[in-house]
Amino acid sequence: MKKIKNAKKLLMIAFVAVLVCAVSFTTVLATTAPKSITVKRAEVVSDLVTNKDHGFTIFETTDGKNIYCLDNLKKPLVSGQTAALSGSADDGVLYILKNGYPNKKITGNNEMDFYITQAAIWWYMDETGQGSNKLSDEFKNSKTDINGLLPIIKNIVANAKSYKDNQVKPNMVVKTNGDTLTLAKDSKYYESPLMTAALTGASSYKVEVSGAPKGTTVVNEKGEAKTSFASNEQVKVKVPAGNVSEKTNMTVKFTASGKVQKAMIYKTNNSEYQRVAGLYEEVVPLEQSTKLTVTPKPHVCEIDGDTYYGINGTKVDAETYDKECNEHVCEIVGDKYYGINGNIVDAKTYDKECNKHVCEIVDDQYYGANGTIVDKATFDSECGNEVIVPNTSSNVSPLAIVMGLLMVVSGAGLIAYKSKMSCL
Numbered sequence: 001m002k003k004i005k006n007a008k009k010l011l012m013i014a015f016v017a018v019l020v021c022a023v024s025f026t027t028v029l030a031t032t033a034p035k036s037i038t039v040k041r042a043e044v045v046s047d048l049v050t051n052k053d054h055g056f057t058i059f060e061t062t063d064g065k066n067i068y069c070l071d072n073l074k075k076p077l078v079s080g081q082t083a084a085l086s087g088s089a090d091d092g093v094l095y096i097l098k099n100g101y102p103n104k105k106i107t108g109n110n111e112m113d114f115y116i117t118q119a120a121i122w123w124y125m126d127e128t129g130q131g132s133n134k135l136s137d138e139f140k141n142s143k144t145d146i147n148g149l150l151p152i153i154k155n156i157v158a159n160a161k162s163y164k165d166n167q168v169k170p171n172m173v174v175k176t177n178g179d180t181l182t183l184a185k186d187s188k189y190y191e192s193p194l195m196t197a198a199l200t201g202a203s204s205y206k207v208e209v210s211g212a213p214k215g216t217t218v219v220n221e222k223g224e225a226k227t228s229f230a231s232n233e234q235v236k237v238k239v240p241a242g243n244v245s246e247k248t249n250m251t252v253k254f255t256a257s258g259k260v261q262k263a264m265i266y267k268t269n270n271s272e273y274q275r276v277a278g279l280y281e282e283v284v285p286l287e288q289s290t291k292l293t294v295t296p297k298p299h300v301c302e303i304d305g306d307t308y309y310g311i312n313g314t315k316v317d318a319e320t321y322d323k324e325c326n327e328h329v330c331e332i333v334g335d336k337y338y339g340i341n342g343n344i345v346d347a348k349t350y351d352k353e354c355n356k357h358v359c360e361i362v363d364d365q366y367y368g369a370n371g372t373i374v375d376k377a378t379f380d381s382e383c384g385n386e387v388i389v390p391n392t393s394s395n396v397s398p399l400a401i402v403m404g405l406l407m408v409v410s411g412a413g414l415i416a417y418k419s420k421m422s423c424l
Helices: 007-011 091-099 110-127 150-162 318-325 347-354 376-383 398-422
Strands: 036-046 055-061 067-069 082-088 171-175 189-191 196-200 204-210 217-220 235-240 248-267 276-294 302-304 307-309 331-333 336-338 360-362 365-367
Touching: 055 110, 067 110, 091 110, 091 150, 091 248, 091 276, 110 150, 171 248, 171 276, 196 204, 196 248, 307 318, 336 347, 365 376
Parallel strands: none
Antiparallel strands: 036 055, 036 082, 067 276, 082 248, 171 196, 189 235, 204 248, 217 235, 248 276, 302 307, 331 336, 360 365
């Protein structure tokens, strides 16, 4: 390999001096493009097609990136020089960088692969009207191409001219099943419906909740609290029930980062120097948001310590709580009678609704064979002519009972006396 130490001599050569910027021959994967790059080393290698004593300049940048020059007649960058990011190159340059050195093995020889990549970029720039000058016919039709590099270069240029970027563009689709949190079975948490983010060009996503009550967490379907979730992994928002005192609207933000490869261009403030291009990854931020609402469940028919909550969730006294929340059907509670509908009724209505009277006479009312009130004729027909003692035990006073007993005793004495008289 012949080297030219004098850059001025290089620029005076009649053939277009092939001046390339790149790192040393090691494979470096695409990384996020920095805002600027700085050249840290340079050397020149011989032309492998024309075999002239002029050649390509190789640069190494501080971020360890292979970069290639775009303007073949301008000055190459020098060690320590800085170039700022100015945009991205077209699909053709992107194709060459993706399929050139060091991303692809073309011949298996690093120096030749590097040469092919740089020559293809300049040739492509000239073919598409973007170059600073046409490559010489001596180079394009060289008879000294003993390594057979020209056909390879021409094929790469032809492919670059027809190439359309076919990279999968990063995308995120959020799927939800509702926007309202409901109280879990254990009543300890309010939980949202399951949600998920389907990703393209990215592998994981994060979930951030804003405007939520204290203690809110995001968990997967298994209940595991995490900060990052795989594409299509289902998640839900959990809010401690004790921290929900009023209706709350919250925002759930899904974020992810995808990447695509770009041919990024750098240039100096001095237009005399060549622009350079390198293969970098461009971060594509992905973000979507959805709204959730949590409403505290009112205390309906609950007792919290000494506080009673009625059927409307409002505070009531113990009596109202019992009336609204406890179902009393045909019950006597204290001095209150509850009828068949659970309403407070008088004793007579309670007896009528709750005590089944079959073939009985109660308070001058006749109850037939089915326990319904009937007239006397129906009663006699269904129940016979037997006289039924009215059900008035609840209204008989102690005095009446004593008087009745006295009448029985008097009657018994009278019978005994008459019996004695008859024996005389």
